[in-house]
Amino acid sequence: MSLVFNFDELKTNEKTAPKSLLQIIRRAGSTVASSWVDGKTRRENAISFKQIHLVFADSQEAVLRVKQSGDIYQVRLNGRAIPIKHQDDYKRAIIEVIDAVDANLSKFQKKLAQTKVTLPVGIKSTVTRKEDALKQRLVELDQAIAQAQAELASARFDEALDDEEEEWIDEHDEQDEFDAQAEWDAMAGDDEATMDGDFVGHPFRGNQYKRASRQSGAAVSASQHAKRHAKTGDAKALKVAHRVAHYAHKAAAIGATGQAKKYHNKMARFHGKHGGVN
Known part of the structure; x- marks a missing residue:
């Protein structure tokens, strides 16, 4: 198994996610509008992880939670956790994320249209x-x-x-x-x-x-x-x-x-x- 993420090298970067990750997404035919890395180590359910944020062209946001072993253990799409079958195969895991983004587009746009924006x-x-x-x-x-x-x-x-x-x-x-x-x-x-x-x-x-x-x-x-x-x-x-x-x-x-x-x-x-x- 080849890991794309090195947990220790995954440091805070407000401008972009790892280039190798973005390259895989582009090859899969999807577009990321913006991305960044939250290099702070967090812990939940006895698992330590760091987060990579991806905002796609349709404004949906996916957060990849990478654990110490370097694989993606959880993905949150628009704030909700989605199941990932191939956690130990990053390429197939990314394809699953892209498929989930595409499948959720209609629902996301409908919810967005119903949301009333209140200015601070x-x-x-x-x-x-x-x-x-x-x-x-x-x-x-x-x-x-x-x-x-x-x-x-x-x-x-x-x-x-x-x-x-x-x-x-x-x-x-x-x-x-x-x-x-x-x-x-x-x-x-x-x-x-x-x-x-x-x-x-x-x-x-x-x-x-x-x-x-x-x-x-x-x-x-x-x-x-x-x-x-x-x-x-x-x-x-x-x-x-x-x-x-x-x-x-x-x-x-x-x-x-x-x-x-x-x-x-x-x-x-x-x-x-x-x-x-x-």
Whole structure:
């Protein structure tokens, strides 16, 4: 009888089982996904043994218990002991193990599908912390985007001043002008409706040029964006959104004519007040 295992040389190896064993398994047509050796000597029923772990490609695990004589005295498949006829012939014993793995596959997969996996508390808390961190990061990015939009709107206002070569006219007549607060109260957020120009101030009807119409549309969209933030309760984001809308309406007022100019002037003052713009 030729033994493949030398009990004294069977030492702990976290990376692989003995190469001679893996070679026999490969020649038998089976695949081992991972393997390792537990070199600690254990004792059970007056028998001393060491264990070799084999995880097959289908996730089934076989543990070979090797006693001091070097032969396999017991095999545990997925935690349960299975009978081995040829304990003193390692090659035939390995074939028996492979046959048992193949025969048990259907039963193993069915049991695996019925098993409910519960994450450890530590993993759950880690996932929760990561989610909270990502949510906070998202808020910070939204605020940074809003700040950038405010700066862009301000720059566009300055550019509009240069193009028109005139100062921003803050003129209004209370008798023929709508109430900005009422306009704000009636306005939908940009997540609820698409701006169609049919507001109290009718901003498009007083414009005669395409460029002025585009600026009016951008300004009203900025107001709607601020309205959405008003509904979320994020005070900081709302203030920045008011600033964006303030500069957008100022820029729109420069190119606007008639009633549209008055509309944008009024809305610019309204948003400036709530955005902390002097």
